[in-house]
Amino acid sequence: MRARCGRGASTSRCSTRKTPGASRCGPSAERTEFPMSDLIEATIVATARPCPDVAQIDLLPHGEGIVFEPGGHIDVHLPLEGGVQVRSYSHVAIGPDRSLRIAVKLLPDSRGGSRAMGRLRPGDRIRISAARNDFPLSFAAPRHAFLAGGIGITPILAQARALKAAGRGFTLHYCVRDRASGPWIAEMEAEFGASFTLHDDSAQGLLDARAFVAALDPETELYMCGPYPMMAAVKSAWAAAGRAPARLRYESFANSGASESVPFSVRVVETGAEVTVRRDQSLLDALLMAGQPVMYDCRRGECGLCKVEIEEIDGDIDHRDVFLGDQGRKGALCACVSRLRGGTAQIRIDSISHGPSV
Ligand code: FES
Incomplete structure (x- = not known):
C-alpha cells in the first residue's frame, strides 16, 4: 500500500508532508x-x-x-x-x-x-520524530516575500531569519486578528525593521489578497502559511494575476477553518455506523475511534487520503483542506481537517468503497 501524494490547487505548489513507510488505516489511532x-x-x-x-x-x-x-x-x-x-x-x-x-x-x-x-x-x-522539511526555502529565488497569518508565522519566521542571516532582502507581511493575538510582533519589528509589515485585521479589515499580490515584484517567490481563507484568497489572486505557480510556496495547518468548530454527526453508508463528532475532535479521529477503516496520512488536509464522499447532507461543510479543488469539494471532504457546521451527513469512506490505493 502506498500513500497518494496530494497537491493543493492546481495553480499552486503545495508543500506536502510525506511520512516514511505506508499510509495508515484505522482503526489504529494509537499507531x-x-x-x-x-x-x-x-x-x-x-x-x-x-x-x-x-x-x-x-x-x-x-x-x-x-x-x-x-x-x-x-x-x-x-x-x-x-x-x-x-x-x-x-x-x-x-x-x-x-x-x-x-x-x-x-x-x-x-x-x-x-x-x-x-x-x-x-x-x-x-x-x-527526527526533523523533516517539506517547506524548504530556496535561496535561488531572485526576490522573496513572506506572508503569514496567526500561528502560521512559525515556519515563516525561521525562513525570514535565515534570509536575513544570509544578507538577502525580503518583505514579511504578518496578518493578525489584532495586535494582542500574534506572537513575537515587537521582536520582529525590532529585528526586521522596514522589511516587516503588520496587518491588523481589527483595524484594517481582512487582507486584500489581489492588492497584496499586485504589489509584489513580478520576480518574487512568495512563501505563505496561515489560515485557510487567507491562503485560498491569495492562491486565487496569484492565479488570476497569471503569476508562475512554482513561485508560490505554502504550507497549511489543521484547525484553520472559516468557522468555529461545533459538534455534528455522520452515518457511514457502508457499515451503518452512526458517529458523533465532538467540537474538539476531527471527523477522522471520531471515525477511527468508532472502528471505521478510514485511511489517512498527513492529517493536515494535504494528501487527500482521508477523503470521504458525501451522499446526503443536512448542513454546510467548512472545508479546511488544500487538497480538494472547487469541483471535488462539491461531494467530498477531507476528514482530518474539514467538518460540518453542525447537522448530519451520510458519508462513504473511499477506502471501503474503492479499496486502498496500491
Ligand atoms: S490525512 Fe491527508 S488530507 Fe487527511
Missing part, C-alpha cells in the same frame, strides 16, 4: 508514524506565552539532537484519549544549547493536542 525505536526523547527546558493564546516551548532532544532547517518541522507523539496521536509543529529557532523552539496555538476547540502541549512544563519529557 505511530515511526517505530518507537526511531523516536527521540526530548526534555522541555523552557516555556513562555509570547501572546495569551500561544505557548512557546523550548525542548532539548537527547542524543545527537535535531537538524534545524528553516521551514522544517518535527512530529510530537502525544498520549491522548484513544491512544498516541501525532501533531506536527514547525521549528521557530534553535538555541545555542541545540534546544529547539516550537510554538502551539492554544485552541478552545482543540482536538487534544494543543491542550496537552499547553500543559507542558520544564522538566517534562516528550517523544518527537
Whole structure:
C-alpha cells in the first residue's frame, strides 16, 4: 500500500508532508508514524506565552539532537484519549544549547493536542520524530516575500531569519486578528525593521489578497502559511494575476477553518455506523475511534487520503483542506481537517468503497 501524494490547487505548489513507510488505516489511532525505536526523547527546558493564546516551548532532544532547517518541522507523539496521536509543529529557532523552539496555538476547540502541549512544563519529557522539511526555502529565488497569518508565522519566521542571516532582502507581511493575538510582533519589528509589515485585521479589515499580490515584484517567490481563507484568497489572486505557480510556496495547518468548530454527526453508508463528532475532535479521529477503516496520512488536509464522499447532507461543510479543488469539494471532504457546521451527513469512506490505493 502506498500513500497518494496530494497537491493543493492546481495553480499552486503545495508543500506536502510525506511520512516514511505506508499510509495508515484505522482503526489504529494509537499507531505511530515511526517505530518507537526511531523516536527521540526530548526534555522541555523552557516555556513562555509570547501572546495569551500561544505557548512557546523550548525542548532539548537527547542524543545527537535535531537538524534545524528553516521551514522544517518535527512530529510530537502525544498520549491522548484513544491512544498516541501525532501533531506536527514547525521549528521557530534553535538555541545555542541545540534546544529547539516550537510554538502551539492554544485552541478552545482543540482536538487534544494543543491542550496537552499547553500543559507542558520544564522538566517534562516528550517523544518527537527526527526533523523533516517539506517547506524548504530556496535561496535561488531572485526576490522573496513572506506572508503569514496567526500561528502560521512559525515556519515563516525561521525562513525570514535565515534570509536575513544570509544578507538577502525580503518583505514579511504578518496578518493578525489584532495586535494582542500574534506572537513575537515587537521582536520582529525590532529585528526586521522596514522589511516587516503588520496587518491588523481589527483595524484594517481582512487582507486584500489581489492588492497584496499586485504589489509584489513580478520576480518574487512568495512563501505563505496561515489560515485557510487567507491562503485560498491569495492562491486565487496569484492565479488570476497569471503569476508562475512554482513561485508560490505554502504550507497549511489543521484547525484553520472559516468557522468555529461545533459538534455534528455522520452515518457511514457502508457499515451503518452512526458517529458523533465532538467540537474538539476531527471527523477522522471520531471515525477511527468508532472502528471505521478510514485511511489517512498527513492529517493536515494535504494528501487527500482521508477523503470521504458525501451522499446526503443536512448542513454546510467548512472545508479546511488544500487538497480538494472547487469541483471535488462539491461531494467530498477531507476528514482530518474539514467538518460540518453542525447537522448530519451520510458519508462513504473511499477506502471501503474503492479499496486502498496500491
Ligand atoms: S490525512 Fe491527508 S488530507 Fe487527511
